[in-house]
Amino acid sequence: MSEKDLMLPGACTLNHDGCVVCSDAGIPVWVVSVEGDDALCEDAAGDRAQIAIELVSPVRTGEVLLTHGGVAIGRVRRGERRVFSEVCRRVQER
């Protein structure tokens, strides 16, 4: 997993996520280790936190999760960049 993959959903980190109340603070983290219903996760800045993973289980080490308020609510699909890649390609072809 590259740092670029980790930042796929956006620039939020555990220390800087905008506004958690807003509901649209989503922090991408990668899974360092799984411990029961929690996983030790690390963000792009290298900060680590325990994240609850029941809502996206099963989770594997190395996966990138989207977390909100200490709970993983989604998983980042590295291959799924089709729409965005299309824009970049067209621009580069200009």
Added chain:
Amino acid sequence: MKYVDEFRNAEIARAVAAEIAALTDPHRHYKIMEVCGGHTHTIYRHGIKDLLPDQIELVHGPGCPVCVLPMGRVDEGIEIAERPEVIFTCFGDMMRVPGSKGNLLEVKAQGADIRMVYSPLDALRIARDNPDREVVFYAIGFETTAPSTALTLQRAKKEGIENISVFCNHVTIVPPVRALLDSPDLRLDAFIGPGHVSTVIGCRPYEFMPKDYGKPCVVAGFEPLDLLQSILMLMRQLDEGRCEVENQYGRVVLWEGNLQALKSMAEVFELRPYFEWRGLGFIAQSALKISPAYAAFDAELRYSTPGVRVADPKACQCGEVLKGVLKPHECRVFGTACTPDHPLGALMVSSEGACAAYYNFGRKSFQKVGARE
């Protein structure tokens, strides 16, 4: 943040903006609503508005849960927080939201045990560590946040922790959007759908927009290029006469959403028959309450909250701004009586509120409407 360069590339942004401009009919006025406060924040922080043709107007929607919370619910939270047996927990932004007699920060200064938490799971940990106290979590947020509250109560039940309850103010995104579409005040052409809410609920719930109202919707991510691309996708739909739901944020959002999170929410919550939204009034089935199976964790039952209604301050025009009828700077107290340091209305409190975004990032790009002062 160098790793997000891909989504902030100026050259690509200019090229996408040029494509948008090429699709814009100079004789037409386009009104596109970004439902989510996070999108409003990105638009002003990164100057997206300045890249768009004058014909495209971005209207800010009701997607900030702090901003849409009626004052009566803030007052009821404060009343619970003032009880001596209670440790009251809430997210940071809630602390400064003004109720009719002050905010939680002031009540904390007067001696109430109010603690800021990052996650409802922190409230559960506090309950575990303080078995002789009653811990109340002030739950607020759309479908992105609701799963974390649901998961917390499921864990509390599983562990047999009884000294925690939730004052539930979770809201849902689809009913207010439908209310806006039904409102005669506003004519909208298209919607930018909320990205992370859709991580949980998926894209299917937005199908009513094209089907029932003929309005296209693109679910978008939160980086500047995400938003520009979403606007381009909407302009293409309008240009080609298409009308559908599209997913720009496919790297995170699945069409069907997160089924595990939805199952968890269905177990812990049920729909309220109606809920009051600031500026929008009462909207049917637009909020969540604790389900009978989890009634023991319902702070509204535990503390018998009366359900008071409190009118907004007369000068405050949050309601009109929330509906997109007024721009934030057109409010008569914007930047004068109401600032982020001394907010009068909730839209100025939350960092994602439309007024705070205008105040922090957009002030130089518009002229104050002098006639309203």
